[in-house]
Amino acid sequence: MKKLIFFCIICLFTSKITAQRAKVSQVFSLGAAFNSGKIIPTFSFGEQLHIGHNYRLAIGSGIRATIFSAKGSTFTGLKSPYLSTTVTPLVSENMFILNAPISAEYQGDKIVAGFNIDLIGLTFGRSKDSLAFNNYRGSTDNLSVKPTQFNFALGSAGSTNSEIYVGFRIREEITIKAGVSFLFTKLNLRSTTNEQITKLGDFGHSMNAIPFINFVFNFEK
Template sequence: MKKYSITLLLLLAGNIAYTQSRTAKDQFMEAGLAVARKQGTFTIACFYNWNLGKKKRVTAGLGARATAYFGRDQYYITAPAELTSGSTGPGVLFKENINANIDTFLVRSPQVNAVNLLINLGYHFSDKIFVGFSIDAIGYSFGSRVSGTYINGHSSVLERAGITSFNALLISDNDRGSLNSELYAHYGLTDRIRIKAGVQFLFTEYTTRSNVQTLPEPNDRFRRKSLLAGFGIAYRL
């Protein structure tokens, strides 16, 4: 009986320590993998969060994320919003794509590296369960040039392309470059170590050597939108 009482006290003490550990500020690092058909990512990120409210359940923060994307036989489509939606501005989020304006660029082995500043929001449902959403805001992408196939209807032509270097969050197809966003959940194993699961929505982008698309206007930017399932581990600093 004494043995079980001591065990119960230790568990209660651990739970109290976990509850008291949620402070006004929170820093952590994480690493993760995400996969989909013929593609995947590896990410490393750091977060600096502010826990808000009387119970400090709401989280808002900033951070930085490095994303390495790998794929095989991936189709990139016309990127600029003025072509895909016929306009620019916030309204493109609610507009259907104009299929007649969209051409394709096939990349056999895409590999894109992006380093971006991010925005992070979330909510502590309990001392162990946290659900968050992070989105890249601005940064830089790099990687090797590739040979791809530009496809327009029944015609195609080989073309060289490089990774679009400047990344900027500008709402939907107004975005430029390679940007990662993630809806995720953390489960606390200890006060410092958390396991993570979630989904990534990733834009990667190539710029062709010339304006291979000529109608309805010249274009050299092509984007891949990827939805991936991911998992990882986070460590509270």
């Protein structure tokens, strides 16, 4: 996967060199992923650089927003001493995940196939203290969780959403894409004592290979 990221970055940085043999399109996308009764909306805007024979290969980037509700989702400790500890928000902890993805796509006359990876971004959400714990030693009276703020590729930090898909072009400017999403979300456990906040550790929740569908609108610049 690291090689794929490196390949996409190189293609993006060399776009000016190939501009005379390429074309650029703007892409708008809206859709949702589905898992255990949850609906996870996504919205994105970006640009694609089309290169190669008949412009079949498209390399792109932009901005993607993912909205995730953590209510009832179990988060597991990522580092010692919380590796066996779980935290479950009992009220809705809504995360607004805003990332810059990179993408690579093959485009046929009617069929497209590709992938995208959230590379870097930010997550926004409020602190919540209505929680259920398992295997936690000590008092839970002053504990709360809040989404970790900074995101990096494939959930190595913060929250990211990446996709692998195939699609069908209904019209020249409209494509329906379906595939699987890999969503990684993180919460930070915090303790508040005498108005002093101490960060205790990150807890992660992964949704691997969950189905999604997107409606994509593209317009050549």
